[in-house]
Amino acid sequence: MSAPSHLSAHSVPAIDPSKLRYILATDCGSTTTKAILVERVGNGWRQTQRAEAPTTVEEPFADVTIGVSNSLTEIGELAGRRFIADDGTIIRRKGADDPDGCDLYISTSSAGGGLQMVVAGVVAQMTAASAKRAALGAGAIVMDTIASNDKRKPHERIQRIRELRPDMVLISGGTDGGNVQQVVQIAEQIAPAKPRPRFGGEYELPVIYAGNKDAAPQVRGIFGKGFDLAVVENLRPTLEQENLGPARDKIHDVFLEHVMAHAPGYDKLISWSDAPIMPTPGAVGDILQRIAARDRLNAVCVDIGGATTDVFSVFDGTFNRTVSANLGMSYSISNVCAEAGLDKVLRWVHIDMDERELRNRVKNKMIRPTTIPQSAEALVFEQAVAREALRLAYAQHKEFATTLKGVQQQRTVGDLFSQQASGQTIVDDMRLDLLVASGGVLSHAPKMEQTAAMLVDSFEPQGFTQLAKDSIFMMPHLGVLASVQPEAAMEVFERDCLVRLGWSVAAKGEGKWGKKCFSYRVSGAVSATGELACGDVALVRVGPEQEVEVTVEPAKEFDLGAGPGKPVTRRVKGGTVGILFDARGRPLMLPENPADRRAAVARWANLWETR
Amino acid sequence: MAKAYTPGLKVSARAAYRARRLLPVHGEVLVKVGDAVRARDVVARTYIEGDVTPVAVSSQLGVPAGDLASLMLVKQGDAVVAGQPLARSKGIFGLGKKECASPAAGTIESISTTTGQVILRGAPLPVEVKAYVDGRVAEVFPNEGALIETEAAFVQGIFGVGGETVGPISMACTRHDQPLDAALIKPDMKGAIVVGGARVTAAAVKAAQAAGVAAIVSGGIDDSDLKEILGYDLGVAITGTEKIGITIVITEGFGDIAMAERTFALLEGFARDGAGGREASVNGATQIRAGVMRPEIVIARRPSDAEPAQGARPEEGALEIGTQVRLIRDPYFGLLGSVSALPSEPAVLGSGSKARVLEVKLGDGRSVTVPRANIELIET
Numbered sequence: 001m002s003a004p005s006h007l008s009a010h011s012v013p014a015i016d017p018s019k020l021r022y023i024l025a026t027d028c029g030s031t032t033t034k035a036i037l038v039e040r041v042g043n044g045w046r047q048t049q050r051a052e053a054p055t056t057v058e059e060p061f062a063d064v065t066i067g068v069s070n071s072l073t074e075i076g077e078l079a080g081r082r083f084i085a086d087d088g089t090i091i092r093r094k095g096a097d098d099p100d101g102c103d104l105y106i107s108t109s110s111a112g113g114g115l116q117m118v119v120a121g122v123v124a125q126m127t128a129a130s131a132k133r134a135a136l137g138a139g140a141i142v143m144d145t146i147a148s149n150d151k152r153k154p155h156e157r158i159q160r161i162r163e164l165r166p167d168m169v170l171i172s173g174g175t176d177g178g179n180v181q182q183v184v185q186i187a188e189q190i191a192p193a194k195p196r197p198r199f200g201g202e203y204e205l206p207v208i209y210a211g212n213k214d215a216a217p218q219v220r221g222i223f224g225k226g227f228d229l230a231v232v233e234n235l236r237p238t239l240e241q242e243n244l245g246p247a248r249d250k251i252h253d254v255f256l257e258h259v260m261a262h263a264p265g266y267d268k269l270i271s272w273s274d275a276p277i278m279p280t281p282g283a284v285g286d287i288l289q290r291i292a293a294r295d296r297l298n299a300v301c302v303d304i305g306g307a308t309t310d311v312f313s314v315f316d317g318t319f320n321r322t323v324s325a326n327l328g329m330s331y332s333i334s335n336v337c338a339e340a341g342l343d344k345v346l347r348w349v350h351i352d353m354d355e356r357e358l359r360n361r362v363k364n365k366m367i368r369p370t371t372i373p374q375s376a377e378a379l380v381f382e383q384a385v386a387r388e389a390l391r392l393a394y395a396q397h398k399e400f401a402t403t404l405k406g407v408q409q410q411r412t413v414g415d416l417f418s419q420q421a422s423g424q425t426i427v428d429d430m431r432l433d434l435l436v437a438s439g440g441v442l443s444h445a446p447k448m449e450q451t452a453a454m455l456v457d458s459f460e461p462q463g464f465t466q467l468a469k470d471s472i473f474m475m476p477h478l479g480v481l482a483s484v485q486p487e488a489a490m491e492v493f494e495r496d497c498l499v500r501l502g503w504s505v506a507a508k509g510e511g512k513w514g515k516k517c518f519s520y521r522v523s524g525a526v527s528a529t530g531e532l533a534c535g536d537v538a539l540v541r542v543g544p545e546q547e548v549e550v551t552v553e554p555a556k557e558f559d560l561g562a563g564p565g566k567p568v569t570r571r572v573k574g575g576t577v578g579i580l581f582d583a584r585g586r587p588l589m590l591p592e593n594p595a596d597r598r599a600a601v602a603r604w605a606n607l608w609e610t611r
Numbered sequence: 612m613a614k615a616y617t618p619g620l621k622v623s624a625r626a627a628y629r630a631r632r633l634l635p636v637h638g639e640v641l642v643k644v645g646d647a648v649r650a651r652d653v654v655a656r657t658y659i660e661g662d663v664t665p666v667a668v669s670s671q672l673g674v675p676a677g678d679l680a681s682l683m684l685v686k687q688g689d690a691v692v693a694g695q696p697l698a699r700s701k702g703i704f705g706l707g708k709k710e711c712a713s714p715a716a717g718t719i720e721s722i723s724t725t726t727g728q729v730i731l732r733g734a735p736l737p738v739e740v741k742a743y744v745d746g747r748v749a750e751v752f753p754n755e756g757a758l759i760e761t762e763a764a765f766v767q768g769i770f771g772v773g774g775e776t777v778g779p780i781s782m783a784c785t786r787h788d789q790p791l792d793a794a795l796i797k798p799d800m801k802g803a804i805v806v807g808g809a810r811v812t813a814a815a816v817k818a819a820q821a822a823g824v825a826a827i828v829s830g831g832i833d834d835s836d837l838k839e840i841l842g843y844d845l846g847v848a849i850t851g852t853e854k855i856g857i858t859i860v861i862t863e864g865f866g867d868i869a870m871a872e873r874t875f876a877l878l879e880g881f882a883r884d885g886a887g888g889r890e891a892s893v894n895g896a897t898q899i900r901a902g903v904m905r906p907e908i909v910i911a912r913r914p915s916d917a918e919p920a921q922g923a924r925p926e927e928g929a930l931e932i933g934t935q936v937r938l939i940r941d942p943y944f945g946l947l948g949s950v951s952a953l954p955s956e957p958a959v960l961g962s963g964s965k966a967r968v969l970e971v972k973l974g975d976g977r978s979v980t981v982p983r984a985n986i987e988l989i990e991t
Contacts, residue, residue, distance in 0.1 A: 372940070
């Protein structure tokens with residue numbers, strides 16, 4: 001797979017890589033601006049310093065560059081090098097001996113609520129879904145998806161559009177040469193609704209049209225005064241083909257030229273930056289795609305925040321991103337409990353807890369989101385909520401990351417035995433190679449074992465899956481760095497960004513508890529053998545620098561990657577946790593009886609040393 | 612001396628209060644700088660474009676969209692009434708003609724010969740903005756609205772539901788730690804801002820709704836009661852648009868928790884003022900995201916109001932030895948105390964995490980260590 005398509009669309013300054021030594025990168029989030037320093041150390045690149053400062057996009061500062069300067073000043077103090085001049089601007093290194101300054105500065109941004117879009121298409125499951133994929137892939141928050149078959153009456157749809165204040169609208173619909181009428185009808189409903197852009201005033205709402213090219217003239221006629229219309233290639237030129245690149249590129253361009261330019265201080269930030277500023281999730285998606293392409297991996301990355309959870313996946317080179325807008329650990333904690341049900345949360349808790357009190361605790365966390373768990377009991381509950389938030393976000397992601405719907409598939413006789421309808425999820429837990437965690441509850445868990453266990457319990461990986469976490473959430477920085485210096489970005493990703501936790505080795509299948517599930521043998525730097533009955537787990541410590549050969553032999557009902565009952569042998573490098581063997585079955589089944597369930601959860605916690 | 616900064620909710624007997632009262636779209640501002648306004652006065656008014664009704668005319672007539680232009684009985688910009696024929700088909704040899712009637716009154720905004728759709732725009736909808744508080748117009752934003760300024764007693768709650776309302780303050784509880792139950796709601800509380808003490812029950816809210824109470828202000832509420840009142844489990848704390856006929860402001864948090872004594876005493880003072888209690892402006896709207904919005908109770912002060920006591924106040928937001936704090940996370944949720952030590956080194960918590968902590972001497976004499984993130988300053 002090549003690099004993400006839109007990167008080639010931007011003009012990137014010509015920089016001689018051999019002259020580079022100091023690279024500064026910031027990620028301007030809604031509340032915090034995080035800066036990192038990437039330095040050439042010896043022949044390679046390392047991330048050497050990090051610092052953060054409050055984001056200053058809101059009043060009374062209303063200038064994002066103040067927060068950027070503050071974070072870079074701190075980085076400078078840590079590095080013993082001045083990066084910010086007295087006038088608050090970034091110092092550039094003038095020569096090899098210059099004691100101050102950097103060679104390159106780049107940034108991502110999600111400040112001010114990120115990029116907010118409304119997307120539209122003719123059929124919800126087809127062109128509208130493709131439009132949503134394009135918007136999400138570009139790093140947007142999709143406020144609503146409008147489609148002819150979205151079960152709303154036309155006037156309800158128009159009313160909804162009127163209430164929203166998007167940064168831009170993406171319209172798709174129809175295949176090239178196909179029906180014109182339906183997509184024009186959608187355009188006719190959006191234009192009179194006159195969605196008011198967030199920035200108000202004289203700002204003309206950007207509308208991107210990426211539908212049937214034959215309808216473009218009519219669409220131009222509909223979006224006259226008050227709109228800034230751009231027409232790009234159809235994102236679904238045929239039913240069998242999705243062409244998201246041009247629409248994503250245009251979204252990024254409009255984001256920079258219109259949305260960013262209206263946010264306080266961004267004109268200055270754009271002039272400081274040596275590469276186009278990218279929306280934060282867009283940058284995370286890009287680095288994940290690059291890693292997956294380079295190592296030929298299927299990978300999933302999750303970022304769980306206070307309000308939202310982002311899931312990114314690359315399977316067989318196809319990238320998808322979803323944002324679960326109301327699944328998070330502080331602002332949205334109450335919604336996780338409401339959506340999953342408190343009983344689902346409590347199944348991960350091995351101690352008695354009073355439901356009324358828990359409900360009040362959840363709401364108290366929601367209204368005072370900055371508090372942290374003090375007691376071991378509070379942490380157990382918080383990590384139980386995290387498991388459910390992650391499980392729900394991953395389920396939503398799987399539902400969204402599908403093969404193209406509406407495609408007639410040509411089948412051979414062989415396919416009759418494994419028929420798959422169009423619109424099947426492309427996320428295959430057995431073929432998942434790498435699962436990356438980021439976000440407070442995962443990154444800052446007191447024990448790495450807890451992070452690994454949360455990932456396994458909520459994502460339920462099958463077979464061999466490597467587990468990792470983003471050490472200090474620098475994937476956004478590396479994503480934008482990769483757009484100008486891919487080698488430096490990849491090197492830092494490997495050496496400083498990812499903390500390898502180890503491996504999940506889990507059997508797919510169901511069986512009676514107590515009956516044999518699989519046996520394992522570990523040899524090499526570490527030796528261990530064992531046999532696991534259904535419902536059992538085990539942990540074998542294999543350090544990050546240790547390499548071992550792992551052989552697993554499943555019972556005939558279970559699959560560890562080679563098919564039911566077939567043994568698998570893999571050479572793997574360990575991690576800070578080691579190898580988590582999991583014979584609890586897939587889908588993961590917990591005992592129904594509360595006392596048995598509590599006992600099982602307590603036993604797993606002991607064996608995986610999460611307590 | 613070690614200092615730290617932590618946010619607290621504002622409870623002030625006297626504060627400069629400013630309300631920006633803006634229209635969602637441009638319109639007419641009805642006041643001028645210096646005008647005295649009452650909370651219920653309209654300060655700006657506009658009309659927003661009416662609702663849009665798309666009418667699939669060509670499909671209703673059974674004709675191709677391209678033929679529509681010649682069949683229309685009205686043209687773009689025409690005003691139509693409900694039931695008025697918009698278009699008529701030619702039929703066969705003049706027979707079997709069909710008509711498409713307008714489903715609503717409005718103006719013809721567009722006629723599409725691509726889709727056969729006619730867009731009808733309804734009558735403009737009025738939008739008014741009221742002053743919300745008694746005060747004076749400090750600034751006028753042409754075509755947008757006005758800034759109302761007043762000197763007021765101001766109480767920020769932690770969480771609320773329901774929007775803006777105005778009414779006289781009426782005390783339902785006699786103590787700050789007395790729960791507010793249904794028996795304390797009286798018929799004469801109609802239209803009032805009813806002040807409770809500790810936890811308000813669902814039964815009390817229902818009784819208040821039945822009595823026509825404008826708003827309830829109390830220390831705490833159970834989440835299960837809130838679910839019963841709203842009819843759904845609240846997922847995210849973005850509120851203010853609930854249509855439950857009452858505004859609720861919770862000052863402290865969820866569960867059995869008493870209203871801070873100072874807040875209770877402040878509200879009680881205004882309830883005793885005059886025959887029916889002083890008027891307060893209350894808004895339950897809460898948004899706990901970036902750019903936090905908390906619910907509020909605002910009581911415009913009068914020159915005759917007693918001067919609030921001026922005690923020695925700590926620097927705003929500063930945390931030092933002796934500062935009064937409230938613990939806001941289990942296992943000590945809701946307890947009050949004073950800071951007894953501010954160690955600078957992070958400590959390992961019971962959860963295993965490392966965090967900066969402080970020591971608090973509780974009212975019952977116990978001394979506890981808690982993360983700095985888990986306390987809230989109480990202004991004295």
